[in-house]
Amino acid sequence: MLQETKISENLSIVKPKKKKREDKVAETEMKKLENVLFGSLYPVEFGKNIEEEEDALFITDRSANSALSVYEEDAAIVATEDLAPRTPVWVDEEEAKTNINISKVNRLRKIRKEEDEKIISGSEYVSRLRAHHMKLNPSTDWARPDSHVYNSDDSDGDFDGILQTTEDLVVPGSSKLLPGLLEYSRLVDANGQDPSSGPINSVQFHRNGQLLLTGGLDKKLRFFQIDGKRNTKIQSIFVDDCPIRKASFTPDGSQVILSGRRKFFYSFDLVKAKMDKIGPLVGREEKSLETFEISPDSKTIAFIGNEGYILLVSSKTKELIGTLKMNGTARALTFGNDGQELVATGGDGQIYHFDMRSMSCFHKGVDEGCLTGTALGMSPKGNIFAAGSDSGIVNVYNKEEFLGGNRKPMKRIENLTTKVDFIKFNCDAQILAICSSMKKNSMKLVHVPSFTVFSNWPPANKALQFPRCLDFSPGGGMMALGNAAGHVLLYKLNHYRHA
Missing domain, CATH: 2.130.10.10 (YVTN repeat-like/Quinoprotein amine dehydrogenase)
Structure with a gap:
């Protein structure tokens, strides 16, 4: 009851009348006391110079949204005499001089307040853009410091282990490559x-x-x-x-095998950085060993030989260990089943x-x-x-x-x-x-x-x-x-x- 009485007294003096200086000072001190005890309804409007109007003792906050506009005609904030005036750090003087035609650009028509509205000032243009941005990007609860999104009692809400691992937090949904265009x-x-x-x-x-x-x-x-x-x-x-x-x-x-149109081939040891020349192969008369394949287990090198022969060479000893025969000429090779x-x-x-x-x-x-x-x-x-x-x-x-x-x-x-x-x-x-x-x-x-x-x-x-x-x-x-x-x-x- 006491708070309602004080607030009603506060609302009853929104439009102050001409009084004597002593009454104004006493009234100001009373409002200061009310604000200390019960708090003000609205914050002080920053950037407003109180001394602009000679008799202005109250400042009405016009920056509130539509949900709070019902209070704008009923509430006011007492400006104390010891409050230092605050001005914006930087003001763009061109905003007030610039006029923007918002009817010519399609994406700007959405910020119109009236259907036939065309020209607005630069400062109004900036204000509407900010309001539109806030409308499209509302604040999220989880980003607020005082927010508690997760329930500590939830058995599935164990988030403490997220930062205790180096695993990826975002896992691709699928490893399936899609047809059409290759990225x-x-x-x-x-x-x-x-x-x-x-x-x-x-x-x-x-x-x-x-x-x-x-x-x-x-x-x-x-x-x-x-x-x-x-x-x-x-x-x-x-x-x-x-x-x-x-x-x-x-x-x-461990090594590199290289060959050309020669009776021999080379083996380069990557660890020792040593190049060895091998061949010609004993018992064979091939003039070219240019085509070969190495088994997945790194044990065998298969060279294409003459007249459909495939020469099998040990990758360790570099000696011929066997031959395979095709009816026609051999042109291409590949290993499967892990080299078997x-x-x-x-x-x-x-x-x-x-x-x-x-x-x-x-x-x-x-x-x-x-x-x-x-x-x-x-x-x-x-x-x-x-x-x-x-x-x-x-x-x-x-x-x-x-x-x-x-x-x-x-x-x-x-x-x-x-x-x-x-x-x-x-x-x-x-x-x-x-x-x-x-x-x-x-x-x-x-x-x-x-x-x-x-x-x-x-x-x-x-x-x-x-x-x-x-x-x-x-x-x-x-x-x-x-x-x-x-x-x-x-x-x-x-x-x-x-x-």
């Missing part, structure tokens, strides 16, 4: 610090995802540290008697499956529509493989169905028109890269789950030139492409988080 970014060339003077024939990432090797016809084996920004060159090795046709890390990352199987294709258009334990062929099947097989690629899990031919057609097979007698491919890809030279699956087999070195920009990236080609690849303006080789980083985040101009183009695949 990628062009980075600095992988060999930008030392481009090759000849065509690039081999490019491969080390299993750590940071080291990249390049090899080409300029007889140089180069190593680069890939970061996407500088791609620093680490080392360059000149092999004076062997233009490099292929160079590859062993899967365990070898798949080969060649001049007779058939696909051979060899058992590495018994050194024998356990299955042979015709590659549909293929006269001469030129390329092979196996998915990391070994459940599907792709075979390319000299006509530019790539057939993708389910391995179990193919071995079971079903020779019908899962998909027949006909996007290339010249001989397929290279086939490569990425780390999770969602992308299949196929390329031909006989035509500019002749490279396609296939979305494997849907077997559709990404429509925005290759880039426009023949940026790839004549592609010759490609490799995906172990985590899938980067893709390196070597071309005949001696450049290794580097791309970041935005769907994958790690290199």
Whole structure:
């Protein structure tokens, strides 16, 4: 009752009349006492100079929103004489002079108060923009210091452990790559610090995802540290008697095998930084060992020999440990089942499956529509493989169905028109890269789950030139492409988080 009485007395003097100075001072002291005991209804309006009006003892807050406007005619705040006047730190004088036509711009019509309103002042324009911003961006309870959003009694509300781990707080909803458009970014060339003077024939990432090797016809084996920004060159090795046709890390990352159109090949030990020349192989008369594949267990190197022979060499002793034979000429190889199987294709258009334990062929099947097989690629899990031919057609097979007698491919890809030279699956087999070195920009990236080609690849303006080789980083985040101009183009695949 006492508070209501005091407030009613306060409201009854909103419009003060002319009184004597003594009465005004006494009345002011009374209101000061009321404010100390019960608090004022509204805060003092900042930036208002009390001395502007000679007899103004009260200031009405006009900045309140519509919800509080019912009190504007009934309440006032007593301004004390000892309150120091406050002025804005900075005032833009042009705001009052500037007029804004809010009817010409569509997005400004939403701040009109009347339908036919057109011109408003600059200060009014700023005020309405602020009010509109507050309307679109209301304050959130969890951001307030005095807020308690979470219930401590809730059994599911254990948030103390969030900051006690280094795990990601935001986890991607799905790792599924969508078809249509491939999100990628062009980075600095992988060999930008030392481009090759000849065509690039081999490019491969080390299993750590940071080291990249390049090899080409300029007889140089180069190593680069890939970061996407500088791609620093680490080392360059000149092999004076062997233009490099292929160079590859062993899967365990301990050495590099490189070869050319020679009777011998080289092995480079990464730990000892030592290059060894091996060959010719005892008992063999091959004049070229330019094509080979290394088994996933790093134990065996399979070279393509003469007249359909496949030469098996131990990666440890570098000695010939066995041979496999095809009916036609051998053109392409790939390993499967963790190195226990070898798949080969060649001049007779058939696909051979060899058992590495018994050194024998356990299955042979015709590659549909293929006269001469030129390329092979196996998915990391070994459940599907792709075979390319000299006509530019790539057939993708389910391995179990193919071995079971079903020779019908899962998909027949006909996007290339010249001989397929290279086939490569990425780390999770969602992308299949196929390329031909006989035509500019002749490279396609296939979305494997849907077997559709990404429509925005290759880039426009023949940026790839004549592609010759490609490799995906172990985590899938980067893709390196070597071309005949001696450049290794580097791309970041935005769907994958790690290199």
